[in-house]
Amino acid sequence: MKQDELAPMIDHTVLGPETTPADVRTVIDDAESWGMNVCVPPCYVPAAREYAHSDTTIATVIGFPHGQNAPAAKQAAAVQAWEDGADELDVxxxxxxxxxxxxxxxxAELVDIVEAVSxxxxxxxxxxLLSEPETHVASxxxxxxxxxxxxxxxxxAAGGATVEDVELLAEYLPVKASGGVGTYQEAMTMIEAGADRIGASSGVAILEGAPD
Incomplete structure (x- = not known):
């Protein structure tokens, strides 16, 4: 897969606890240079939306990283992120x-979030963190x-995307493979397993390894 085909499938990501506004701007600059999407912390969505080009897809995270917020808090965070300019939510x-x-x-928690945003x-x-039967239930x-x-x-968490997990999830919905995907070959392995999107902090490195 060539660079220009792969780039729109990548969510170039910066979500660490030490992420600064400058880090977010750098990720946006890199993403726009290569044609990727971005995924940034929710606190930076307003500034990211203002800084980025209007056609740059901005994703953010809800209930990150453990998902244990109160359901009403997750729903409110989803609505806030949407109103702040996020184009997609990773819950x-x-x-x-x-x-x-x-x-x-x-x-029910997921229904409330999905119905609260467009x-x-x-x-x-x-x-x-899930067994195979639990992954089916989650899906x-x-x-x-x-x-x-x-x-x-x-x-x-302790592990990231695997071929087996992507294949299982793809039985239910389109899949974003995220966690441990750092090279072009790793990204292609996930895509060949059924992934439609790649989430990675190494978006530039992935694309540098792709044919142009």
Whole structure:
């Protein structure tokens, strides 16, 4: 896959706890130079929207990185991010409630978020923390809630995207592979497994490895 084909599939990401406004501007500059999207912390969405070109897709995260915020707080954060100018939301599922078998409450939380905004919602299921049956349950909940994508990982758990996880999630919804994807070959491996998007802080390195 050539650079210009791959670039729009990459969410060039900066989400670490030490992220500064300057870091966000750098990620936007790099993304716009290469034709990528960006994913930034919610506190920086207003400034990012003002700084970026109008056609640059800005994603942000909700309930990040553990998904354990109160449901009403996650919904309010989603609405705030949308009003601030985010084009897409990456929402962390409540892994603990899912593992406890509270599927109805997990689904209801996602429904409330999806219905509160009119932009795409990607549900981060954090596959590294789930068994295969639990990953199926999480995927079913996200699909039932009307989510647009499933995302493998936050990048802050013990593991990231794997071929097996991407293949499983792709049975339900389009997939964003995230966590541990740092090279062109790794990105292509995820795409070949069924991923439609790549989330990575190494977007430039990935594209530098792609044929032009």
């Amino acid at each position: 962390v599922i409540n892994v603990g409630r899912l593992k406890a078998g509270e599927t109805e409450s997990v689904t 932009i795409p919602v990607k549900v981060i299921v954090e596959t590294a 079913e909940a996200a699909k039932a809630a009307g989510s647009d994508y499933l995302k493998t990982s936050t990048g802050f």
